[in-house]
Amino acid sequence: MGKTLVIVESPAKAKTIGKYLGREYIVKSSVGHIRDLPKGSGEKVPPPRGGKQAKKSPAEKRAQAQRALIRRMGVDPHNDWAADYQVLPDKVKILKELRDAAAKVDAILLATDLDREGEAIAWHLREAIGGDAARFQRVIFSEITKKAILKAFEEPGEINMDRVHAQQARRFLDRVVGFQVSPLLWKKVARGLSAGRVQSVATRLVVEREREIHAFVPEEYWEVHAQLEAESAGIPFRAEVTKRAGQALAIHRQAEADAVLAVLQSATYRCAEVQRKPVKQRPNPPFITSTLQQAASTRLGFAVRKTMTAAQRLYEAGLITYMRTDSLNLSPDALSACREHIASAYGQQYLPEEAQVFKSKAGAQEAHEAIRPTDVRVSAADLPKLDAEQRRLYDLIHRQFVACQMLPAIFDTTTFIIHAADFELRSRGRVMRFDGWLKVMPPAKRDEDAADLPPLESGDALRLLKLDPSQHFTKPPARFSEASLVKEMERLGIGRPSTYGAIISTIQDRGYVRVEGKRLYAEKTGEIVTSRLQESFTDLLDYHFTAGLEEELDKVAQGGEDWKAVLNRFYADFTKTLATADEEMRPNTPTATDIACKVCGRHMMVRTGQTGVFLGCSGYDLPPKERCTATMPLAPGEEAVAADTDDEDASAAGEVAALRAKRRCPLCGTAMDSYLVDETRKLHVCGNNPDCPGYEVEEGQFRLKGYDGPTLECDKCGSEMQLKNGRFGKYFGCTNPECKNTRKLLRSGQPAPPKADPVPMPELPCEKSDGHFVLRDGAAGLFLASSNYPRSKETRNPLVADLQRHRDQLDPKHHYLADAPAEDPAGNPAIIRFSRKENAQYVMSEVEGKPTGWQANYVDGHWLVQDPAVAKAKASSKAKTKAKTKAKAQTKG
Numbered sequence: 001m002g003k004t005l006v007i008v009e010s011p012a013k014a015k016t017i018g019k020y021l022g023r024e025y026i027v028k029s030s031v032g033h034i035r036d037l038p039k040g041s042g043e044k045v046p047p048p049r050g051g052k053q054a055k056k057s058p059a060e061k062r063a064q065a066q067r068a069l070i071r072r073m074g075v076d077p078h079n080d081w082a083a084d085y086q087v088l089p090d091k092v093k094i095l096k097e098l099r100d101a102a103a104k105v106d107a108i109l110l111a112t113d114l115d116r117e118g119e120a121i122a123w124h125l126r127e128a129i130g131g132d133a134a135r136f137q138r139v140i141f142s143e144i145t146k147k148a149i150l151k152a153f154e155e156p157g158e159i160n161m162d163r164v165h166a167q168q169a170r171r172f173l174d175r176v177v178g179f180q181v182s183p184l185l186w187k188k189v190a191r192g193l194s195a196g197r198v199q200s201v202a203t204r205l206v207v208e209r210e211r212e213i214h215a216f217v218p219e220e221y222w223e224v225h226a227q228l229e230a231e232s233a234g235i236p237f238r239a240e241v242t243k244r245a246g247q248a249l250a251i252h253r254q255a256e257a258d259a260v261l262a263v264l265q266s267a268t269y270r271c272a273e274v275q276r277k278p279v280k281q282r283p284n285p286p287f288i289t290s291t292l293q294q295a296a297s298t299r300l301g302f303a304v305r306k307t308m309t310a311a312q313r314l315y316e317a318g319l320i321t322y323m324r325t326d327s328l329n330l331s332p333d334a335l336s337a338c339r340e341h342i343a344s345a346y347g348q349q350y351l352p353e354e355a356q357v358f359k360s361k362a363g364a365q366e367a368h369e370a371i372r373p374t375d376v377r378v379s380a381a382d383l384p385k386l387d388a389e390q391r392r393l394y395d396l397i398h399r400q401f402v403a404c405q406m407l408p409a410i411f412d413t414t415t416f417i418i419h420a421a422d423f424e425l426r427s428r429g430r431v432m433r434f435d436g437w438l439k440v441m442p443p444a445k446r447d448e449d450a451a452d453l454p455p456l457e458s459g460d461a462l463r464l465l466k467l468d469p470s471q472h473f474t475k476p477p478a479r480f481s482e483a484s485l486v487k488e489m490e491r492l493g494i495g496r497p498s499t500y501g502a503i504i505s506t507i508q509d510r511g512y513v514r515v516e517g518k519r520l521y522a523e524k525t526g527e528i529v530t531s532r533l534q535e536s537f538t539d540l541l542d543y544h545f546t547a548g549l550e551e552e553l554d555k556v557a558q559g560g561e562d563w564k565a566v567l568n569r570f571y572a573d574f575t576k577t578l579a580t581a582d583e584e585m586r587p588n589t590p591t592a593t594d595i596a597c598k599v600c601g602r603h604m605m606v607r608t609g610q611t612g613v614f615l616g617c618s619g620y621d622l623p624p625k626e627r628c629t630a631t632m633p634l635a636p637g638e639e640a641v642a643a644d645t646d647d648e649d650a651s652a653a654g655e656v657a658a659l660r661a662k663r664r665c666p667l668c669g670t671a672m673d674s675y676l677v678d679e680t681r682k683l684h685v686c687g688n689n690p691d692c693p694g695y696e697v698e699e700g701q702f703r704l705k706g707y708d709g710p711t712l713e714c715d716k717c718g719s720e721m722q723l724k725n726g727r728f729g730k731y732f733g734c735t736n737p738e739c740k741n742t743r744k745l746l747r748s749g750q751p752a753p754p755k756a757d758p759v760p761m762p763e764l765p766c767e768k769s770d771g772h773f774v775l776r777d778g779a780a781g782l783f784l785a786s787s788n789y790p791r792s793k794e795t796r797n798p799l800v801a802d803l804q805r806h807r808d809q810l811d812p813k814h815h816y817l818a819d820a821p822a823e824d825p826a827g828n829p830a831i832i833r834f835s836r837k838e839n840a841q842y843v844m845s846e847v848e849g850k851p852t853g854w855q856a857n858y859v860d861g862h863w864l865v866q867d868p869a870v871a872k873a874k875a876s877s878k879a880k881t882k883a884k885t886k887a888k889a890q891t892k893g
Contacts, residue, residue: 002106006139007098009112009121012316013144017111020146021153026101030112033121034095034128035087037074037175073179075172077571081564083168087128090768095128102129107137109156114140114368115324115498116557120167123159142325143374144318166557169566173197173549176571177540180578181533189528189588192610198495199506200533201546203522205488206480206513207530210522214671214687216476218656222251224260226425227466228269228418235454236465239416243424257469260423267420269462275415279430280408283437285328285358286370286401289497290490292323295400297483299444300392301518304482308501310393311371318374319383320397324497325368326490328358334372338405341376346439350406358404372401399441409436414453418462429453473656479519493547511610524613524673528588528690536581539573591685591693592618595677599630606685606695613675613685635704635725637674637682667694676702704730715754716741744779752779756811760787761802768794775806781834781841782814800830800843817841820863824854 004025008014011029018027056064070076074084087095102108108129110122119138126136137156141148174197181195224241241260243249251257287295292311296302302310311323335355342351358370373394380386380395411430418425429452432438456462480488486500495503507513512526522530530541539545549570555561590605597604597617604615612634619628662671665686672684672694679702686694704723712721712732719736723745730745744752759775764784766772771788775798784802786792803810803818810818820843823829828845835842843863844855855866 004107005105020149116167119163123164143321162559165563169563190609207522213476218473222257225468228462239425239427269420271460272419273417282408294483327368328360403437403441406437409438410434536585600628634675665694
């Protein structure tokens with residue numbers, strides 16, 4: 001019997017699967033997609049050779065533009081959706097290896113992920129490798145365990161082309177929208193902007209929440225609590241005043257609160273009624289993609305991207321089931337194992353008579369399972385080799401799975417209804433009688449009702465100890481976190497488990513949304529783009545339309561809808577809307593101010609571009625000879641404080657405090673956004689800008705928060721450097737307009753050391769482009785980057801030998817690295833790396849990408865070589881200590 005080639009999409013997955021298969025299998029990785037639609041802007045149309053180019057008619061120009069657009073998109077809607085798939089440049093070598101391996105085997109099994117994306121990767125692999133299609137078969141599994149792998153390989157099937165078509169349809173729709181709407185935004189709003197079929201709808205959710213917050217006016221209200229105790233039992237408790245004369249009590253001003261206090265101060269208090277009842281709190285279902293992201297955000301503080309990256313690693317290591325799922329289904333074997341674990345670890349009293357079964361939402365993929373550990377007997381403490389983030393996430397998944405199969409928690413809830421004069425007060429508390437599933441998964445937040453109440457009965461007299469009035473303000477709608485945005489998208493039917501993470505990342509990478517304190521804020525650019533798209537592309541930005549399109553793609557995946565029919569319907573309506581939008585979309589009109597241009601004296605205008613809000617000279621639109629291109633950056637006003645204010649005192653006291661501190665637009669009443677112009681001026685701009693031209697200029701003395709040190713001198717030209725706020729955080733910029741030098745502001749509040757000049761190394765060619773490597777100085781030490789940056793983002797660590805060849809070009813502060821050992825005792829080249837923990841560079845060696853254990857550190861002016869055996873012993877000891885600490889913490893919990 002000949003050998004069989006197995007292809008998966010990641011090296012880690014290949015390694016895990018390889019352990020379970022025999023020698024007759026060769027397991028290889030494609031490292032993700034092997035081919036895709038064109039990534040660049042497409043080929044330029046070459047001009048005709050010789051002579052003058054003939055003048056084209058408008059129809060010819062439109063046809064030429066259409067051909068160029070189709071080349072860039074890689075999809076031709078007018079030719080039955082023909083696609084121009086190209087092998088990715090960094091996958092040429094991998095594809096050659098796969099083809100060579102395929103030529104030597106009898107059969108090829110495609111074991112990519114079980115979702116539509118995985119199905120599409122399998123199809124692309126078959127098409128790219130080529131040869132007899134009968135040699136290719138598909139295997140799918142929801143967990144990478146020996147039992148699941150061997151069962152899947154016993155019953156290989158065919159590639160599901162319905163799922164491939166659904167993935168292609170999604171890709172083509174996104175491509176058409178992105179490549180045809182984005183140029184319109186460049187033309188009407190600002191260059192460099194982009195639109196996407198789903199990302200624009202997700203941005204709309206954040207923008208609409210931002211508009212609600214801007215329009216919200218906090219209103220004052222008061223609450224009154226009474227500290228009471230029973231005359232018969234001296235246990236104090238707290239009760240809230242809720243009614244007066246049988247009507248709900250609403251106190252809006254301090255004078256009203258004082259009047260209530262005056263009556264209550266001399267009133268007689270009596271317990272009028274006691275309500276007691278048992279309450280059951282049932283466990284939550286096992287995790288699906290969206291609930292895992294929400295729980296990881298709430299309990300672990302993980303961003304969506306971090307959660308999915310850690311979950312991917314756990315899945316590839318064979319520790320959890322597939323992490324992109326919307327199904328609550330659990331296999332009978334998993335349920336049986338979980339019940340056995342509960343009985344042995346916690347006792348029969350925690351085990352329900354029958355396994356808990358949870359119903360998935362309509363349209364969920366029931367062939368998948370919920371996210372659970374592959375072996376419930378393995379706890380996080382048993383996995384010391386995992387990094388901290390993966391171990392914490394595994395622990396969360398493990399606890400949730402176990403908890404979902406345990407009995408409900410039982411509480412006794414008690415409510416006291418208290419009368420005083422014509423007021424009614426209420427006090428509520430609850431006592432846990434049986435912890436049930438909460439033994440495994442304690443609540444993330446403190447139970448507000450878990451208050452100790454005295455044993456009162458109806459008619460008992462009470463003694464007033466203290467009245468506690470408190471002022472509050474109504475709160476605007478809460479901002480989305482990444483996880484709550486995913487929850488809202490799921491509720492509306494926007495996106496699918498496999499796309500949530502990418503959507504959240506994209507709207508941030510595009511600069512439409514930013515994250516502060518784990519909350520999402522709409523950038524002004526995102527607000528304008530959303531406003532214009534809502535006006536011109538009603539369906540594209542409509543929640544129900546987007547959800548309906550998702551349902552159509554689901555039907556395609558299930559074989560109930562023709563994928564090209566879905567594409568044709570969408571494209572027919574889309575092209576009509578696009579033509580209308582080209583004529584009617586409102587431009588991004590700048591707002592005039594009375595701030596003078598420092599270059600020509602004309603007035604400056606508030607403009608919004610790809611990088612945010614800035615001031616641009618009104619002379620920008622004049623003819624070239626008169627044109628003024630002067631601009632002034634604007635720092636967000638939240639970062640500016642009075643010059644004599646401490647940073648600690650300037651910290652925000654929450655959304656309400658920030659909203660109350662904002663000025664209101666004199667034209668429309670909306671909260672205004674503030675920006676720091678310079679040390680003496682703040683600019684307040686209407687939150688509805690550019691649709692509302694309201695603005696105000698505030699005079700004073702201001703500075704940016706974050707740095708209180710001495711004035712910095714530019715290490716390049718000697719001029720003063722000022723603290724500024726950019727897209728990637730705060731930095732120091734040289735005030736000399738001829739000098740572009742910058743220095744980063746570190747988290748410690750100190751300026752980063754001056755950067756050394758780049759050193760070209762033309763003898764080191766890049767692997768992923770036609771450029772060469774350049775030695776650069778970054779926040780994490782020296783590194784090699786492509787000379788074609790930003791077109792190519794290829795990087796690698798330099799060798800000591802690389803620095804030795806260019807010693808005379810190095811900044812003197814880096815000469816010590818060129819003096820490091822150039823190789824280890826075995827002759828392996830020494831690699832320069834950076835330790836964030838020690839904040840220092842060191843050298844080490846590797847063999848086939850794995851550390852040898854040899855390492856040298858620069859200490860007190862000398863290079864000290866560390867014995868590999870000692871390093872290994874230290875690493876082992878450290879891992880054991882971490883595991884013990886984690887186990888103790890879990891035991892206490």
